[in-house]
Amino acid sequence: MSALPLWAALPVALLVVLGATLAVLGTWGLAVLPRFYERLHPPALASSWGTGAIVLAVIIATSAGEGRLAIEAIVVGVFVIVTTPVTMMVLTRAALQRDRAEGADVPPAAKADSVQSGSADPL
């Protein structure tokens, strides 16, 4: 890949810096926030537009460098976006389970008798 033309190098540089900055801020937030549920939020900076900006930069750089429309990096973004909810749910539900068992200040589990069937156990 030869040197990028200026029209491609500028947006690529801006997007890479933007994505890297979001990743750093997400990590920083994860490190400094005091409570578990708050620490879940900042990493989303890295997994949303942090990833998005880097992916766009890769697409522009590869397309300009190789003279073709290189869209395969989109797949990276799609998989990051689609798979993060899985790990996130595992983390939050494990934390919630533990906090409820320990009687911490979290919303209680939904009661079985709020189901409209009316045949719930009187527990």
Next chain:
Amino acid sequence: MSRLVPHPLLSLLLFLLWGVFTSFTPGQMLLGAAIALVAGRAVATVEPEPLRFRRPDLFVKLFFIVGIDIIRSNRDVVRLILSGGRHGERVSGFVPIPLTIRSEGALAGLAVIITATPGTTWVEYDSRTGVLLLHVFDLRETDDWATLVQTRYQPLLAGVFE
């Protein structure tokens, strides 16, 4: 049709993925098609119901709405992190949101939106009551998260997936 290609959308996406990562030559397209069909039938043994995907136009609309919302919440969360949570005034908390969507596709779509948006996290969904529990990073009294999810995302998700 449905017995040969039980998951048409999945097979189509696999086929396109194969083409993007190799090349769109006749040989690779044939191989990609074979893999997509076999994979679709393999998935059908564990997940018989294919994903309903009815309105691509609404999906595109949802995609852009969510993309812009995520840019906005990126900005908000960055600001909160840099200002130390509006100098200690930020309060986070749980918000219950009653949902009317029930299909796996629509709920999965909402999970992706909620998780990809900085500042909101999916905590728990109860399929018996249909109530989703969110954790919100910056809980302000002026924001109505339940109405936002119910009116901004839910109708589009229902239109696309239900």
